[in-house]
Amino acid sequence: xxxxxxxxxxxxxxxxxxxxxxxxxxxxxxxxxxxxxxxxxxxxxxxxxxxxxxxxxxxxxxxxxxxxxxxxxxxxxxxxxxxxxxxxxxxxxxxxxxxxxxxxxxxxxxxxxxx
Amino acid sequence: xxxxxxxxxxxxxxxxxxxxxxxxxxxxxxxxxxxxxxxxxxxxxxxxxxxxxxxxxxxxxxxxxxxxxxxxxxxxxxxxxxxxxxxxxxxxxxxxxxxxxxxxxxxxxxxxx
Numbered sequence: 429x430x431x432x433x434x435x436x437x438x439x440x441x442x443x444x445x446x447x448x449x450x451x452x453x454x455x456x457x458x459x460x461x462x463x464x465x466x467x468x469x470x471x472x473x474x475x476x477x478x479x480x481x482x483x484x485x486x487x488x489x490x491x492x493x494x495x496x497x498x499x500x501x502x503x504x505x506x507x508x509x510x511x512x513x514x515x516x517x518x519x520x521x522x523x524x525x526x527x528x529x530x531x532x533x534x535x536x537x538x539x540x541x542x543x
Numbered sequence: 544x545x546x547x548x549x550x551x552x553x554x555x556x557x558x559x560x561x562x563x564x565x566x567x568x569x570x571x572x573x574x575x576x577x578x579x580x581x582x583x584x585x586x587x588x589x590x591x592x593x594x595x596x597x598x599x600x601x602x603x604x605x606x607x608x609x610x611x612x613x614x615x616x617x618x619x620x621x622x623x624x625x626x627x628x629x630x631x632x633x634x635x636x637x638x639x640x641x642x643x644x645x646x647x648x649x650x651x652x653x654x655x656x
Contacts, residue, residue: 463644463645465645465647467583470649471631471649471650471652472647472648472649472650473633473635473645473647474647475644475645475646517583521645530588531588531645533585533586534585535584536583536584536585
């Protein structure tokens, strides 16, 4: 069974639009971590954020915000006022403490921001 | 800033050749990983290591092998490359304790003709 599901394969928006990337995870652990990574066309994965399972506070960093809801096992990522430079593939990932902190990645969502 | 380096960045090679993809990190991380990824697609874990002399196979079966003789170095070797090995290979590292984020290298894009 897929531990991390990113149902949106590809999203296209016009610059300045807001966009939300969905991430649903599955785990039986009580202690786990969730991550978002960005992979621009250059290929290198860039770490964006880490949240632990005990901290459901939403986080905002500039134009980026994350909504963590344990009740729905979701960790969604919103980009406000999108820019062309946001175009990339975004990956959500889960790390389970009881599973040697093994990482599980979703299949990624490709975001196209058009000028 | 991540200090993890992969060489070569790009490699085009003929079938049957032996290749080694190098990965080095200067962060003193105990955990290191190799992922295989087709462009823009899902990442598949093929090898990982928790420290020197520790290597494990990942979720995706791979004909490649790895070694971990030094903490900072985690090379991946293909004894006889085939066109099916054409892919991007991403190396990553993280600290041992807790759930530190993965730091990724820039990747090695391999094409086998």
